[in-house]
Amino acid sequence: MSTAPNRRAVAVILLVPLVVTLALWTFAWPAARIAPRDLPVGVAGPASAAQQLEQRFEQRDGAFDVHRFDDEAAARTAIEDRTVYGAVVVTPQGPHLLTASAASPVVSQLLREAVTASAPEDTPVRVTDVVAAPPGDPRGSVLGASMLPLALAGMAGGAVVTMMGLRGARAALTLVASAALVGVAVTAVTHSWLGAITGDWWTEAGALALTVLAIGSAVAGLAALFGPRGIGLGALLMVLLGNSFSGVSSAPHLLPEPVGAIGQWLPPGAGGSLLRSVAFFDGSAAGGAVLTLSLWTLFGLAAVLFARRAPTPAEPVEPAREPALTG
Incomplete structure (x- = not known):
């Protein structure tokens, strides 16, 4: 009997508890240590x-x-x-x-x-x-719950672009168009239907679209640099760490150090801060979040446009052709 299947089974048995433990640490530990810090x-x-x-x-x-x-x-x-x-x-x-x-x-x-x-x-x-939460979301529950779907939307956009083998300008335009539509759709739900955010409608849609674009571009860029493994790295950064360290459901200054700061350097945390600023404070203190999201977007799109992408399962590698012999 071949030992390869047995090795794969052992790897799965060991990997699943490791992933669960890591996920529990990233989500539960910051929540269990909430307290004011500076x-x-x-x-x-x-x-x-x-x-x-x-x-x-x-x-x-x-x-x-x-x-x-x-x-x-x-x-x-x-x-x-x-x-x-x-x-x-x-x-x-x-x-x-x-x-x-x-x-x-x-x-x-x-x-x-x-x-x-x-x-x-x-x-x-x-x-x-002085600046009250809207009646549609007095406890901030909708805003806190919105970051995970946004992170998943960005992840899906970056992963689909990669697995479909889109490259260059076509991949970049696909990411931008997808993020724009997500921004409009999410604003329609959270602003027009639920009343959870109350700022300028199109400014909120732009903030949400920029957040999704930063996540999707980063995932696609990592995949362009490292191949399909880049999608896993993007999931670790954007969903596992970015969402749990964002501080959207509480505040970055309530999370353990340096978790609060790290969360604001990642698109989900920066996106949550930007959305609060444009939804309730007329854009005050939005500059840092816009800069963070823009840098992630530029990095991702630059990698998508200029990096030499590793072949994906959708792109089988053609065998090299031998030159014809001449007499």
Whole structure:
């Protein structure tokens, strides 16, 4: 009996638990370690009272990155510009907490609990949601759940282009057209039907299309450089790591270090941040995410256009022809 089938069976037996363990680690470990890590928050009010409040935040070493503001108006502007997730304004009536549930419902709840716990006993804490999550998605569930389908759509586009043997400009145009249609379709569902995002319709469609294009281009580019193995590498980066490290369902500043930073360097995390910016904050702080997605897109399309692709199963290698003998 040949030992090759037995070896393949052993490889499958060992590989499946390894893949499951890796997937469980990438998804469960960050979720189990959610806590503020250099979370940008603001403090405003009279100097002496604001300094005391700032010191309370700083007692939790490494949890908060405190920004000082002169008054409530400056704190509100910083929240709307996505400089901070929230701010505490010291008033004679007690602390006034400003939040932005559109930036992260999880962070808003965390700040509410932290400020209420640190306030003097029997002192009411007034809370104002400066940039509220839409009524169609008050907990951010739709936005958090949208990244995996987008990652899968990009993966599918890059894989299909590779397996069909499309090359050069035809492959690039196929990726662009597919991503554009996905952006329009997803915006129609999340904006027009569910009401989960509420910004400019076409800007949201463009952000979603750019996210899918960055993922699809990267997968196709990796396949152009490394052959079919590149599709597996793309799945590891975009779906397994990119989706679980994106912080879309919570916030990048709540994930363990350096997971939060790594997630923002990958298209799913950058795409989630970009979508929040254009959907709720009029595009504030969108520049970094646009740059990240553009770089992944340019890398992928450049590889698709110029790399010498390894043959795929759809492209059988023709045997070399011997030159005819001459008399």
